Amino acid sequence: MYISNTWYIAAEPQELGERPLARTFLGKPVVLFKTQSGRIAALDDRCPHRFAPLSLGRVIGEHLRCGYHGAEFDCAGACVAVPGQSIVPPKAKITSYPLVQKHGYIWIWLGDPREAADHSTIPDFLYRSDHPGWDGGYGHFESIRANFNLINDNLFDITHAEYVHPESFGGEEMRIYRNAKPGTEYVDGQMTWVSTERGIVFRMRSLNMQSGGPFYRWMVATSLGRDSYPDPIDLDMEVSWAAPSFTSFLLNSRPAGKPREAGAEVCNMHAITPETESSSHYFYRSVKNYGDSSLAAVFVAGVKAIFDQDKPLLEAQQGRVGAVDLFSQQPVSFGGDMLQQRARKINRTLLERENQG
Ligand code: FES
Ligand SMILES: [Fe+2]
Known part of the structure; x- marks a missing residue:
């Protein structure tokens, strides 16, 4: 069941070139294409004539030719045209899907088209993706043979970092995720969280870390132009989630005792x-x-290495x-599963509401 x-x-916009792009969403095969004038469109990837995938066709001017x-x-x-005849069968029409470009991505609406005018479910916290003050935009696309809920769970479950990503994100400090309290403040050695109808934000702080996930230390070192930084560091992590499946991690690392404003940040x-x-x-x-x-x-390279750790695990989990x-x-649940269960509940409620509507 999909929302x-x-x-x-x-x-990503650069994926749409001269050739149409075939991609399946929510079990529906869709063809995405860009016309000569730069318009983008998404149609059912099935020609109404003999059901050939339109993604095997070509873009001709402003049209897609089967x-x-x-x-x-x-x-x-x-x-709009059938070769060799002047009449186009009136039933020769296929479903098109609304698209919008935002935050450096092409977004698609696959539900009731009457509700597509509302863009408010595109999360605001992705703004950093196109903020001029931020460097990078290191994009990565991965196909994962796992249900999207399992991937959502994985992103909410930062306790796994200690075991799956020990040479980057995961250290003992991730255990404070299990020490969760409602709230919006940063508290040393704790995690606070707040939820809304469609979202969850949690914050955690770990001060004076001598060990911990090596990535946070690397952030401090590289921001200071050094190869390494052996002294204690302070770490803040803010994780924003929006239904159904958007998660943003804002990491702030700094030499211990320095103000947060002096921190190196990665989103x-x-x-x-x-x-x-x-x-x-x-x-x-x-x-x-x-x-x-x-x-x-x-x-x-670091991002690829992390995907190569999560992906086989998620795909094997899907198999089981x-x-x-x-x-x-x-399944048995642990203390650290509380927020992922809350996210699942938000998604279940949205799905129920949609099915009732
Ligand atoms: S399958 Fe015949 S025109 Fe598309
Ligand atoms: Fe992971």
Whole structure:
């Protein structure tokens, strides 16, 4: 079951070139294309004539031409030409899906088109992706053979970092995630959280860290132009989640005792779009507020290494979970699972509301 009445990321703009792009969303095969004048469109990827995928066709001017018998469709999905005949069958029309460009991505609406005018479900906290004061934009796209809820859970479950990502994000400080209290403040050695109808924000602070996840120390070192930084550091982490599947990590690391304003900051954005019930598109982007683009290669390699740790685990987990929802199988839960369960509840409520509506 998918939440349909919401905006999902469909593609990065540079993915749309001369050739149409085939991508499945919420179990529906869709073709995305860009016309000669630069208009972008999304249509059902099935020609109404003999059901050939339109993604095997070509963009001709402002139209998409089917690669089988040459029928042409406009951006709204109307057939505008059939070769060799002057009449276009009136039923030759396919569904088109609303698109919008924001935060450096192409977003798609697959639900009730009457509600698509409302862009408010595109989360604001992704603004850093196109903020001029931030350097980077190291994008990464990954196809993961796992249900999008499992990936959402994974992003909420930072306790796994200590075991899956010990050489980057994960140290003992991640255990304070289990010490969660409602609130909006940063408290040393604690995690505070607050939730709304469609979102959750949590904050954690760990001061005077001598050990901990090596990435945070590396941030301090590179922001100071050094190879390493052996002294204690302070870390703040703010994680914003918006339904159904957007998570942004804002990390602030600094030499211990320095004000937060002096911290090196990195913002990692994760957006999951369901492909099918057991596979997902994963859009990732990282930006930082210090240094220059010479660090790009290190970031890109680091991001790939982290995906290579999570991806096999998630795909193997999906294999064990099978074709039904994890929670229908009564898994055991730990203290650190509280927020991921809250996120799942928000999504369940949205789905129920959509099904009732
Ligand atoms: S299948 Fe598309 S024109 Fe025939
Ligand atoms: Fe992970």
